[in-house]
Amino acid sequence: MDNSRKTYFMNIKSIMVSAKLNGTPDSSVKQLLDDMIANQHSCGLIGTGNTLQGIINEREVMLVCQAAFQGEPSNAPREVIVSEIMNKQPFCLHQDTPIYDAFVTAKVKQLRSLPVIDDDDRLVGIVTQSELLDAYIKLMELDKDLKITNKKLKSLALEDSLMKIGSRHAMEIDLKYTAAQAKRNKSKYSIAMVDVDFFKRYNDMYGHQSGDVALLSIANIINKVSRESDRVYRYGGEEVLIIMSDTDEHGAKESAERIRAAIEIAAIEHLASELKVLTVSIGLCTKMAGNWEEMVNVADTALYQAKQTGRNRVR
Numbered sequence: 001m002d003n004s005r006k007t008y009f010m011n012i013k014s015i016m017v018s019a020k021l022n023g024t025p026d027s028s029v030k031q032l033l034d035d036m037i038a039n040q041h042s043c044g045l046i047g048t049g050n051t052l053q054g055i056i057n058e059r060e061v062m063l064v065c066q067a068a069f070q071g072e073p074s075n076a077p078r079e080v081i082v083s084e085i086m087n088k089q090p091f092c093l094h095q096d097t098p099i100y101d102a103f104v105t106a107k108v109k110q111l112r113s114l115p116v117i118d119d120d121d122r123l124v125g126i127v128t129q130s131e132l133l134d135a136y137i138k139l140m141e142l143d144k145d146l147k148i149t150n151k152k153l154k155s156l157a158l159e160d161s162l163m164k165i166g167s168r169h170a171m172e173i174d175l176k177y178t179a180a181q182a183k184r185n186k187s188k189y190s191i192a193m194v195d196v197d198f199f200k201r202y203n204d205m206y207g208h209q210s211g212d213v214a215l216l217s218i219a220n221i222i223n224k225v226s227r228e229s230d231r232v233y234r235y236g237g238e239e240v241l242i243i244m245s246d247t248d249e250h251g252a253k254e255s256a257e258r259i260r261a262a263i264e265i266a267a268i269e270h271l272a273s274e275l276k277v278l279t280v281s282i283g284l285c286t287k288m289a290g291n292w293e294e295m296v297n298v299a300d301t302a303l304y305q306a307k308q309t310g311r312n313r314v315r
């Protein structure tokens with residue numbers, strides 16, 4: 001393998017900064033802040049031994065400090081303990097994760113810093129989104145093989161240009177790491193497969209360009225009514241896939257029903273359909289562990305049942 005090809009497979013171990021814990025869950029926030037300032041760390045890594053149990057970013061620490069200073073001088077601020085404000089299920093990446101996958105994960109999940117762990121789930125380092133982007137750009141510059149570069153440039157398109165939501169490529173990377181994270185945290189996650197009803201008839205009646213506009217409207221509605229932590233991707237054609245981390249069957253059903261209802265209420269005219277407005281059918285799947293391709297298949301089967309039992313419904 002020549003050097004340029006090797007760079008394509010480089011992982012985050014090669015660029016991460018080694019990291020250690022800044023405090024335990026029962027440290028005071030003040031203690032934590034002192035440690036972060038002394039070590040010039042932009043986020044606090046919390047745990048015991050070498051095991052990471054939580055993360056606190058600068059913003060959360062600042063909010064606690066602000067609240068303390070706004071108190072009456074006679075009311076000495078209560079000491080806040082780290083476990084009260086830390087994010088208890090921090091998203092971590094294994095040290096062997098390729099740089100590009102790590103960058104996409106940080107970007108789609110909007111994470112500025114990602115703790116890095118080893119095979120035994122021990123904290124070994126930290127990488128930031130901007131370090132990942134810099135590293136990836138450098139790898140591309142080093143890469144002289146035009147074919148590989150073009151392939152990577154194409155895959156760098158993380159957004160679907162028509163629907164203005166995540167691309168299929170970004171979706172696959174997100175699913176892979178969401179599945180790994182759920183397994184590590186023993187938490188459930190859900191996916192929803194959304195498909196527009198009678199869309200062929202819509203294209204036939206209003207034209208393909210109007211079809212494109214309708215798809216964009218539907219994607220906008222889905223983005224608007226889904227929770228901030230949910231990620232919305234174009235699965236292909238007129239199908240949208242939503243990833244909901246830390247969401248059980250009940251939460252997923254509630255979210256999907258909200259999306260279905262919002263699209264019906266938007267009342268986008270579709271005279272060739274039964275309800276005379278555009279509607280969607282949604283198939284769901286919730287799991288704790290297991291491979292994500294299987295989950296997509298289950299959601300797809302549920303979607304098929306939703307279509308078979310009358311459309312404009314969640315299964």
Ligand SMILES: Nc1nc2c(ncn2[C@@H]2O[C@H](COP(=O)(O)OP(=O)(O)OP(=O)(O)O)[C@@H](O)[C@H]2O)c(=O)[nH]1
Binds near residue numbers: 208210236
């Ligand atoms: N305008 C437009 N149409 C698209 C796009 N992608 C897929 N389609 C169309 O979506 C339609 C999907 O049709 P079908 O799979 O038969 O499903 P349907 O007509 O929605 O029927 P049901 O799913 O059974 O309710 C096809 O006519 C595709 O051409 C796109 O990007 N733009």
